[in-house]
Structure formats: C-alpha cells, structure tokens
Amino acid sequence: MTANPPGYRYGDAQLARSPITLDDLELLKQTVLFGDDDVRALRRAGDLLEGRTEEVLDVWYGYVGAHPHLVRYFSTPAGEPIPAYLGRVRARFSQWILDVCRRPLDQDWLDYQHEIALRHTRAKKNQTDGADSVPEIPLRYMIAFVFPITATIRPFLEGGGAGAEEVDAMHAAWFKAVTLHATVWAHPYAPERF
16 A cells, blocks of 8 residues: 555544444445455455556546546536645545555545545535635446446456456456445435435
8 A cells, every 4th residue: 555645534533433333334335235346356346456546546646637517526616626735635536446455344434535535525625635615526427437447447357367257357346346335425415315
C-alpha cells in the first residue's frame, strides 16, 4: 500500500464513528452475496493491482476528464479544473483501490467509509484538500460511478496471468465490494432513510 497519501485517515481514532453498525454491514454483505470467497478473490486482485494503480487511475481520470459534468466536481465554481485537488484525490484513490482489495470490513473500515462519504457532501467537501470547488457531488453520480469503476477494472485483472474463472471471481468480488462502498457512502445523503 502507498505511504500515507495526503488526507488519508484510515484507522485514525479521531474519525467520527460510522452511524452504520457492524450488524447493518453484515446484512448489506448478505444482500450483495459477499462472502469469504470474495475476500480471497479480492486479495488476489490486490496482488495483481499492486504497482498498477496509476494505470487504473489513468483510465478513470481519462473517463472523468472526458465528461465535463463529472470533472466539474474537481473544478472551481467557475469550471476551471484544480490540478492540485485532482492530484491529492488521485493519491487517495490509488490507495482506495488497494484498500478495496485488502482491508477487512470492520469498524475501522466503516468509520473511514463514513469519512469518505462526508467528503463528497456539503458536510466536508473540499475541506480535506483546502479546495475551492463546488460544494457537493450529487448522490446520483456516486451510485452511477459503480459501473465504470467495475467495468474498467476487468482488463487489469485479466492482464495478470489468472485464468478466466479466477478473473470472473475477482471481478464479481470487486463489483460487490464497490457496491458496498457506494451503499455506505449514500448514508449522509439520506440518513433518516438509510
């Protein structure tokens, strides 16, 4: 894993406790059919993605950059992209790829996912990086981004020498894990209905 990207606070005891309980998380895991086989498949995916996260991010940043309605969330209110902001987020995004594959789904995970969620809302957007950007990323894009993040990871899993069945297992586990992330990130947008 990379060494402490700017603003990366996984495991920080000072983070607010997630309002989502471990029991809630267990039910979400059951809902997306996430089990021990997925944990193993993600660990293997992490081995294949180690050292390649920048390549993955080139694809993802290219996708975001090609869509003005998405890049605006990393831009000034006037619409000018903020390179320093994009760079700081990129460093954390690189770490997130490995965290998806390697972090246990426990209280530390819940607490940091809550922090990430808040950083996409008016509660904390822009604060971590001191950015002068728009105040919130709409929930619709948080959910819709699950597909491109999932679809574009497959070629990186295929390129590591794994067989087709193993690639399918890693890809399915990645999809489930990203869905879990996006689901818990939705909490601050509608806490009373979560």
